[in-house]
Amino acid sequence: MALALEGLRVIDLTIWQQGPYAAAMLADLGADVIKVEGPDSPDPGRGLLAQENGPNPYFESHNRNKRGVSIDLKFPKGRDVLYRLVEQADVVMQNFRRGVAARLGVDYETLSKINPRLVYASASGFGARGPEGELPALDILAQARAGVMSVTGEPDSPPSRTFNGYADQVSAFLLAFGIMAALWRREQTGEGQQVNSSLLGAGIFSQTFNITSFLMGAGFGGAPIPRLSRKLTSPLWNHYEGKDGRWFVLGMTQMERYWPVFRQAMSDITGETIEPETLTIEYMRQRPFDAAAVIARLDKIFIEKAAMEWVTHFRRYDMLVELVQNYGEVVKDEQALANDMIVDFDHPGYGPVKMVGVAVDLEKTPGSIRRPAPEFGQHTEEVLLDYGFTWDDIEALSREGAIGFGSRA
Numbered sequence: 001m002a003l004a005l006e007g008l009r010v011i012d013l014t015i016w017q018q019g020p021y022a023a024a025m026l027a028d029l030g031a032d033v034i035k036v037e038g039p040d041s042p043d044p045g046r047g048l049l050a051q052e053n054g055p056n057p058y059f060e061s062h063n064r065n066k067r068g069v070s071i072d073l074k075f076p077k078g079r080d081v082l083y084r085l086v087e088q089a090d091v092v093m094q095n096f097r098r099g100v101a102a103r104l105g106v107d108y109e110t111l112s113k114i115n116p117r118l119v120y121a122s123a124s125g126f127g128a129r130g131p132e133g134e135l136p137a138l139d140i141l142a143q144a145r146a147g148v149m150s151v152t153g154e155p156d157s158p159p160s161r162t163f164n165g166y167a168d169q170v171s172a173f174l175l176a177f178g179i180m181a182a183l184w185r186r187e188q189t190g191e192g193q194q195v196n197s198s199l200l201g202a203g204i205f206s207q208t209f210n211i212t213s214f215l216m217g218a219g220f221g222g223a224p225i226p227r228l229s230r231k232l233t234s235p236l237w238n239h240y241e242g243k244d245g246r247w248f249v250l251g252m253t254q255m256e257r258y259w260p261v262f263r264q265a266m267s268d269i270t271g272e273t274i275e276p277e278t279l280t281i282e283y284m285r286q287r288p289f290d291a292a293a294v295i296a297r298l299d300k301i302f303i304e305k306a307a308m309e310w311v312t313h314f315r316r317y318d319m320l321v322e323l324v325q326n327y328g329e330v331v332k333d334e335q336a337l338a339n340d341m342i343v344d345f346d347h348p349g350y351g352p353v354k355m356v357g358v359a360v361d362l363e364k365t366p367g368s369i370r371r372p373a374p375e376f377g378q379h380t381e382e383v384l385l386d387y388g389f390t391w392d393d394i395e396a397l398s399r400e401g402a403i404g405f406g407s408r409a
Contacts, residue, residue: 001365001366002030002365003029003030003365003366003367003368004029004030004362004365004367005026005029005030005031006030006031007030007032008026008030008031008032008090008091008183009031009032009034009088009089009090009091010023010026010027010031010032010033010034010089010090010091010092010093011034011036011082011085011086011089011091011092011093012033012034012035012036012066012093013036013073013092013093013094013095013096013106014093014094014095014123015043015044015045015095016043016044016045016062016095016138016168017045017058017062017139017165017168017169017172018095018123018167018168018171018172018175018197018199019093019094019095019121019123019172019175020035020043020045020062020063020172021061021062021168021169021172022093022121022123022171022172022173022175022176022179022197023035023063023066023093024061024062024063024064024065024066025172025173025176025358025359025360026091026176026179027064027065027066028064028065028358028359028360028367028368028369029358029360029362029365029367030365030367031091032067033065033066033067034066034067034068034069034085034379034383035063035066035067035068035069035374036069036070036071036073036082037068037069037070037071037376037377038070038071038072038073038074039070039071039072039377039401039403039404039405040072042376043059043063045058045059045062045063046059046376054350055347055349055350055353055372056373059373060347060355060372060373061355061356062373063373063374064355064369064371064372064373065369065370065371066371066373066374067374067378067379067382067383068373068374068375068376068377068378068379068380069377069379069380069383069384069403070376070377070380070403070404070405071380071402071403072401072402072403073104073105073106074104075400075401075402077397077400077402078397078402078403079104079105079106080402081384081389081397081402081403082106083111083114084387084388084389085383085387086111086114086115086118087114087115088387088388089115089118090117090118090119090183091118091119091120091121091179091183092106092111092118092119092120092121093121093122093123093175093179094106094120094121094122094123095122095123095124097125097134097136098124098133098134099134101122108120108122108194112192115192116191116192117186117190117191117192118192119179119182119183119186119192119193119195120192120193120194120195121175121178121179121182121194121195121196121197122194122195122196122197123171123172123175123197123198124137124196124197124198124199125137125138125141125142125198125199125200126142126145126198126199126200127196127198127200127201128194128196128198137199137200138199139164139165139166139167139168139199140161140164141199142167142198142199142200142202142203143161143162143166143167143203144159144161145200145203146167146199146200146202146203146204146207147203147204147207147211148161148162148166148167148203148206148207149161150225150227151207151210151225151226151227152227153227154227154229154230155226155227155228155229156229157227166202166203167199167200167202167203168199168202169202170202170203170205170206171197171198171199171201171202172197173359174197174201174202174205175195175197178195178196178197179195181195182195210225213225230295231291231292231295231296233291234253234255234291235250235262235291235294235295235298236250236251236252236253236255236258236259236262237250237251237252237253238250238295239324240298240299240302240307240310241299241302241303241307242302242303242305242306242307242308242309242310243303243304243305243306243307244306244307244308246306246307246308246323246324247307247323247324248307248308248310248311248321248322248323248324249321249322249323249324250262250314250319250320250321251320251321251322252319252320255279256279258319258320259278259279260278261317261318261319262274262317262319263277264317265313265314265316265317265319266301269313270301272301274294274297274298275294307323307324308323311323330342331354339361340357340358340361341356341357342354342355342356342357343355343356343357343358343369345369345372347372348372349372355369357369376405377403377404377405380394380403380404381394384397384403
């Protein structure tokens with residue numbers, strides 16, 4: 001079956017997660033992504049979370065469907081090899097610290113002279129401009145600086161990060177989106193351009209509504225947006241514990257619509273009447289509404305039955321409710337499986353494994369996981385042959401240390 005990005009050639013110079021996953025998203029949809037690593041500088045992700053006698057889930061997640069080559073960019077003849085790849089490439093991706101790409105001779109100014117149609121994508125920590133753009137950054141630093149940690153958790157708890165890799169993943173999505181936008185523009189004009197995505201931007205852009213609300217003074221008067229305690233928010237936008245220790249979530253913002261339905265559902269199962277009788281925006285403006293008291297009362301009621309009993313009951317009334325699931329449940333979720341969010345993959349080195357599937361679902365040209373993350377330098381000869389090198393060229397480059405494994409003499 002055809003893949004949406006077949007024929008697209010991508011050179012991936014990135015490491016860790018942010019850049020590699022953006023490249024993997026393109027590879028999932030059919031792009032020929034060439035992962036370039038130095039003979040003495042493999043992607044550090046190769047050693048993260050590695051299992052004895054098992055696959056490395058970190059590296060596999062971010063580098064599947066790619067071909068791997070080993071080229072020494074610190075060596076002039078190694079750079080010449082890359083330049084020949086760039087001549088035929090559509091996209092080059094890098095996440096070096098500011099200034100490193102220029103020192104290596106793989107910056108946009110250099111490569112765009114070789115290929116003016118090139119889309120050059122940079123994944124950075126703090127953005128392409130500004131006085132601190134050269135600072136090193138990893139995910140947790142971006143969560144802190146972008147304000148994510150300031151609004152995560154209960155009010156009386158310390159600042160809390162969300163899951164590891166949050167900013168990395170969001171930045172990867174944005175970078176892949178930017179690449180596709182730049183490629184579309186290139187189709188109109190014939191010109192390539194630079195695309196930039198950052199961890200800091202990922203943290204900020206994923207909070208667009210929250211931060212814009214702060215900027216526009218929506219009830220905060222310029223003060224920091226507080227972390228909202230579950231005891232101070234709406235009873236219908238909250239999470240509750242069941243008798244079995246499991247939690248479930250009610251997610252209804254339209255109080256006028258759902259409050260009467262909720263009261264009826266509660267009465268039908270418990271015989272209790274939940275006050276007030278009406279709960280509209282106008283009601284809450286005109287008289288005090290003690291949300292904490294209502295939530296405290298609901299806590300006492302919900303603890304009498306298992307969480308899934310409440311989920312099943314409320315769904316009969318077409319209310320918005322879900323069980324809080326752990327990973328063990330997520331990977332068996334029928335909805336997730338039906339939509340190929342979790343897929344089977346026959347790993348050539350480790351046999352059948354399960355992985356998170358392709359992030360975007362295209363009906364006519366769906367992506368797929370076709371190959372595992374490459375072993376270090378696995379496809380060096382294969383790729384160079386595809387790009388017009390001869391076996392004599394490859395042998396000479398290998399002898400000189402421009403490609404291959406280990407330090408050059």
